[in-house]
Amino acid sequence: xxxxxxxxxxxxxxxxxxxxxxxxxxxxxxxxxxxxxxxxxxxxxxxxxxxxxxxxxxxxxxxxxxxxxxxxxxxxxxxxxxxxxxxxxxxxxxxxxxxxxxxxxxxxxxxxxxxxxxxxxxxxxxxxxxxxxxxxxxxxxxxxxxxxxxxxxxxxxxxxxxxxxxxxxxxxxxx
Numbered sequence: 001x002x003x004x005x006x007x008x009x010x011x012x013x014x015x016x017x018x019x020x021x022x023x024x025x026x027x028x029x030x031x032x033x034x035x036x037x038x039x040x041x042x043x044x045x046x047x048x049x050x051x052x053x054x055x056x057x058x059x060x061x062x063x064x065x066x067x068x069x070x071x072x073x074x075x076x077x078x079x080x081x082x083x084x085x086x087x088x089x090x091x092x093x094x095x096x097x098x099x100x101x102x103x104x105x106x107x108x109x110x111x112x113x114x115x116x117x118x119x120x121x122x123x124x125x126x127x128x129x130x131x132x133x134x135x136x137x138x139x140x141x142x143x144x145x146x147x148x149x150x151x152x153x154x155x156x157x158x159x160x161x162x163x164x165x166x167x168x169x170x171x172x173x174x175x
Contacts, residue, residue, distance in 0.1 A: 028101070028120070028163050030068050030076065031148055032056065035100035038080065041093035046084075049099065062088050073098055101164040102148075106131040108170035109138035118164040125158035127168050134170065142171035 030036060032052050038060060040046040050058045056069025063083040068076050073096040084092035104127060107113045111132030119126075124143055128134060144153035148165035162168065 028098075029070055029072060030098060031102060031165060032069060033102040034098055034164065036068060036073070036076075037095075037097045037099050038076075039095045039097070040080075040084065040089075041095070043089070043092075051100075104162055104164060105167045106170070107167065109135045109172045110170050111135060118162070122162050123158065124156045124160045124162060124168060127162055128158075128170065131168075135172070137172045139171045139173040142173070144169045144171075 030052060032054055035049065035051045036058065037049045038047065038058070046061045048058065048060060052058065052068055055065075057065040057067050060066050060080055060083075063080060066076065066080060066083070071079075077094045077096040080094045080096070081092045084094070101118050103115045104118050104122075105115050106127055110128060111134075113131060116127070116130050124145065134140075143156045143158075143160075145156045145160060145162060146153055146167040146169065147163065153169065154160075156168070
C-alpha cells in the first residue's frame with residue numbers, strides 16, 4: 001500500500017513539475033534587452049539587477065553565470081534555487097522579477113508608426129490603438145507579426161497576442 005501511494009505521489013509531483021516549467025499566456029520568455037531583478041530571501045548580498053546582454057546570461061553571486069534567455073522568470077528562479085541548495089543555502093527562496101521588457105514596434109499603415117512600451121496581455125488590436133489607429137487606406141486583414149528570433153511573418157488577427165520585441169506590420173489595401 002505504501003509503495004502504491006509513493007508511486008502515485010511521484011507521478012503527481014512529476015506532472016506538476018512539468019506543468020510549472022511551461023510558459024502560459026500570462027508569462028513571457030525572457031530575452032535580450034529585458035531587465036531582471038533576482039532576489040534571494042534574507043540574503044541581500046546575493047540580490048542583483050541586470051539587463052540581459054546578447055550572451056543571454058546573468059552573473060549570480062555564489063552560482064556564476066546563469067542562462068536566462070529563453071526561459072520564464074519561474075524557470076530561472078527554480079534553477080537558481082537548485083544551484084544555491086547545492087552546498088550554499090539550506091532553504092533558498094529566489095524571486096525573479098522582470099523589471100523592464102523590450103518594447104514592441106508598429107509599422108505600416110497606422111497613424112503613428114513607432115516603438116511602444118509593452119504591457120502584458122496585449123493583442124494586435126490594442127497595439128494598433130496605441131499607434132493611433134489605422135490609416136484610411138490600411139488593410140483590415142493584412143496584418144502581420146514578426147517575432148523575435150523568427151524571420152517569417154505570422155498572419156495575425158485583432159486577438160493575436162503580442163510579445164515584447166514583436167514587430168507589427170499593417171499593410172495598405174489596394175482599394
